[in-house]
Amino acid sequence: MRHLFLGRCRIVWIALSTLAVAIAGANVVVEDPESERLGVHLRVLGTRFAKGTYGSTGVTGSGDVALSEGESGYVYVTVGGFDRDGRIDPASLCMDSAGTPRTDETPVAKKRELSSRAPHVWWAEVKALPREIGRVELEITWEHLFAERSGEPVKVAGDTRRISVREGERHVLDFVEVDAVSEGGCYRNVTVDVTAHVIEGPSLAGALLRYDLWHRHTAGPGRRTALQRLQMVGEHGRAMEFRFAPVRFPVPGARLEDGSEVESIIEVSGEVRGRIRADGTIDVSLDATRWVDAEKAGSPRRGGIGGGGTKRFNVVPGETVTMRLPTPSGRTGAGPNVWVDNAEFHAGAVDEIVLTVTREQ
């Protein structure tokens, strides 16, 4: 009986494993047409060079693929060309191409075809991993194929890596300095990077959010409380920068050599991004930065001690969230031998960012 039981378990296990492998191999993702997707871009940036002079660096090609969470896809970019004899043609390094293979093309066949046309081929398999609002998580298996003769590629670089960046940030995969450049002018070097952005679901594309932001600095005993308000409207999913005016506090007894008074300055800024979910709630990401500085009274902030962090949360429209910042730390100098101990000077003070996000009709 035991043997039979194990046998059944084994059969079930094998069946489940086979199913899992089949699903993974076929890369099946149940896709909701209304859900957001991740647009991933494998890009080539070329630095122009002509007649001994370097020019600008810019994007010259981009292989783009849209992926749902858990889905993977292929992208490629190529640079250069071959002459009639199938040898690398330094004069044709301007040429580039980019794209994704057709569904009826296998990666092996497509790479072979690309390497017969271009000496430099960057090929990547990209998988979109679960992510929080404002961030992009990718797993990339990439390779750089180089061919001195058409159709004879050699892998010169590549690996599998996990990438975690903010939406829209770029990550460099490879860099190639090209030795031979024609007199006609072309790229002196190329950088290959990857970047990604969220493609909003069609039903919510263009939806607007209203951000009601407050900065409240509740000062210590004997000082005033400063309160500022900013209101912004932006497309959902898009980052909105904010910046509050500096709050200034005279520092009693602190004087510069010329007799000027000294002020402690607190400056809060950041970026907020909200994204409406299918259930009507809003995912929010708020990056906050605070600078604390000491300067001659009336002078703008020139430096100081900065601090920053990110909060991510989900709210019902109209829900108000207060984010408390830590007490300032360190000490800042306003001039020779004039220092302000921030923790001591701002003891008992509280900086808060108060945020209410609502849908704008």
Next chain:
Amino acid sequence: MKDESMELLSAFLDGEDVDPGALAEALTDPAAREVLRDFALVRSAVREDPDRPGSAFYARMERELSTERPATRWWRRVVPIPASALAAMLVAGVLVGTWAVMPSRVAPDRAFEQPPEPDRIVEFVEGVDWMVRE
């Protein structure tokens, strides 16, 4: 000539009772003669005009005048100020409010509102999700 003197002369010409002393004083004004002449010309022109309102006009006016007058609007009772002046004050108020909350203009001690009460309070913790850099 003063507006009051002109109104007094107009009322006198219309046959209304006026203060004789005030009338005598108004007539001492050198412009009184011209004013009286103008009033007489206007009255003559109106009398010579053959156009008269029809019976329908009088019937409608009768209905309008016999119905109860709408109550004075509440804000007119509270604030006896013309509507145009109120609208101007409202626009000015909005502009001042907007100016006061504009980020580049805000002086911390000028804020006049309070943020809404939070439904949730979260804290940045130094070293955990708040990094300090110099």
